[in-house]
Amino acid sequence: AGQGPAGSAGRDAEPPAPERVLFPPTFSVSEIKNKQRRHFMFLRWKQQQRKEKLAAKKKRRKEREALGDKAPPKAIPKTIENQRVYDETTVDPNDEEVAFDEATDEFAPYFNRQTVPKILITTSDRPRGRTVRFCEQLSTVIPNSRVYYRRGLALKRIIPQCIARDFTDLIVINEDRKIPNGLVLSHLPDGPTAHFRMSSVRLRKEIKRKGKQPTEHVPEVILNNFTTRLGHSVGRMFASLFPHDPQFVGRQVATFHNQRDYIFFRFHRYIFKSEKKVGIQELGPRFTLKLRSLQKGTFDSKFGEYEWIHKRREMDTSRRKFHL
C-alpha cells in the first residue's frame, strides 16, 4: 500500500530508482493488479536483488583476502555432472560379474580377436544427396566397410543374406527430408541392435579444417564416459566396429564421447609435439547420437526383446539423471 503513490507517479515522470529502495517485508510484486506497474516494480526489485548480491560478493572477497592463508578453500561449483543422480548400474572397474558378462557376451569373439569386423552401411529407401555423401564418408572412416544402396528391400531379408556373406555389423542410416536423422546399428550374428537418433551431422567439407582425407590406416578408438552397464554395452558395440589392432603409424583416432546421454563422434588426426603436448586436427564427418532403444536380437521391431527403450515420460523427469 505504501508503494501505491510511488508507483502511480507515472512512468515517464519517475526519476531513476533511488539507491536503496526499501520494500516493506510483506510486499510482494505479484499482488499488484496493474501489469505495467507490476512489471516496473518487478524490475526495481530485480535491480535491488542484483545490488545486494554484488555487495555480498564483495564482502566475501574482502573477508577472504583478510584471512589470507587461513581462508576456507573455495567452494566447488555445482555442475550437472557433479549433481548427477547416482545410477545403480554404474560399473565398478573391479566388478567380477561385469567382467564375466563381458567375457561371454556377443562381443567376446571380437575382443578375443577371433573375428574381423566387416561392416555394411545402408540407408532407408531413396536416399538423398546429403545422406549418400555421409554414407560414403562414413565408409572411409570405418575400415573394411561397404556401402550398399537399399532399393526397397526389407531389412529382415537383408539380414540373413548379410550373415551368409560374413558381415559382422549392419549400419542403417535413416533419412528424413534429405538429412540423416537416425542410425540403426546391428551386430549381425545374432547380436544386439541399437537404435539412435542422429543429429548435427557435419560432412567433411563443412568442418573448418585444413587436413586431407583419412587414409586407409586403422584408427584408434577412444570411448569416453560410458559408465553404466548400458553404457558399457553400447561402448563395446562401437568398439567392435573397428578392427582390434590400430595402426599407430596412421595417427588417426575415432572418438565416441558420452556426455549427458549424448554420444559425440569425432574423427581426428593427432601429432605429438612433445611428450606433454599433442595437436589434433579434425578430419572426417562428425555427428551426435542419442540412444533410443537397445534390442537383444537382430533388428525386429515387432517381436524383438528390448533391453532398454527410452520412455520420455518416465525417464526424462529429472535433469540430473542420465542412463548411459
Next chain:
Amino acid sequence: SLQVVWDTLGNKQFCSYKIKTKTQSFCRNEYNLTGLCNRSSCPLANSQYATIREEKGRCYLYMKTIERAPFPSRLWERVLLSKNYEKALEEIDENLIYWPRFIRHKCKQRFTKITQYLIRIRKLTLKRQRKIVPLSRKIERREKRREEKALIAAQLDNAIEKELLERLKQDTYGDIYNFPIHAFDKALQQQDAESESESDVEKEEEEDEDKDKREFVEADDSDLSDFEDMDKLETSSEEEQENEEETEKKASYSKSKGKTPLKGPTRRKRPYIEIEYEKETEPTTKTKAS
C-alpha cells in the same frame, strides 16, 4: 418432371453436388455412376438409376426405380455382388436386365475399376509401410538445447588430448615416439622399481644427458654465429638457405613419426627466428650484380 429437375438443378441453377472447373463439371453425389455432371449420369434427374459402391472390400449394386420414388428410405435397393469377378459381372447383367445400355455399361466399368484398386490395396499392405512418428516441437527444441550444452560441457578437444597423452604415458605406442625426457622419466621409474639393473640405467641416463647437452651446445653455436648484414642479396640467399635448413629439420623431425608433416599444428611450434649465414658464393654473386 425429371426434365424439369435437370433443367433447374443440373443445367441452370444451383446444385450442391456440382463442382465446376474450367473444362468440366463433376458431381459429388455418392450415388453417381460416372462422377461427372451429365443429364444421363445425374442420380437426381434419372428415375431409373444404378451404381456400384464398395464397402469394406465388398462391392454392392445399388438400384433405384421409379416405383419407389415416393419412399425415400426404401429408394435404393442393394445387392451384394460375388467376390468372383466374372460371376459378379453376370450378376450385374442379371439384375440390370432390360435397363438402358448406358447404365449397364457404366456399372460394369465402375465395378472393374473398384476391383482393381482393391487388389492394389491388398498388395500394398503386404509391403513395408513407413511408420510416421509425430515430433513434438517442444521436445525437439529441448533436446537440441541440451545437446548444445552437453557439447560445451564435454570439452571434446581437451578430453581427446588428455586421453592421447595418457596412452602415450602408458606406453601403448611403444617405440614409435622417442622423446628424450620421456625416456628419462621412464628410466627413473625403472631405477625406482628395480635396483638390480642400476648400472645399465645409469649409462642410459648419462647418454641421454650427453645428448641433451650436445643439443644445447649446438643451439648456442648457431646463435653465436649470427652475422647481421643489411645487404639485400645476402639476406635473400640467407633466407633461402635458412628455409632449406628449416625444411630439413622438419623432415628429420617427422621421419621419426613415419609420416609426412601436416601444415596446421606443426608450423606454429617455434617462434620464427631468422638466422643469417654467410656463404662462400656470396662474393661471386656480388661481382655478377655489380
